[in-house]
Amino acid sequence: MTKKIIFTVAFLAVCLSVGPAQALSLKDAFSTDNKSPLKAVVEEGAGFSREATFENITADIITAVLSLMGVIFLALAIYAGYS
Numbered sequence: 001m002t003k004k005i006i007f008t009v010a011f012l013a014v015c016l017s018v019g020p021a022q023a024l025s026l027k028d029a030f031s032t033d034n035k036s037p038l039k040a041v042v043e044e045g046a047g048f049s050r051e052a053t054f055e056n057i058t059a060d061i062i063t064a065v066l067s068l069m070g071v072i073f074l075a076l077a078i079y080a081g082y083s
Helices: 002-029 037-044 054-082
Strands: none
Touching: none
């Protein structure tokens, strides 16, 4: 029971401390002047151009499958720690 309480407190502490740190630069991202990063991306584009080739589609599928397996194994490892 104490492990669950410690885990919950640690999780909440991390979640609450990360949010404000990432939100510090939002006022600069949405400013209306000409040097705004958001305006630069809208006007110039992000520069991503990827063709839908067999290799790219296969790589995306493999990446998705491996990511899903990683999430499953992480959940199993956390569950095994409590057992």
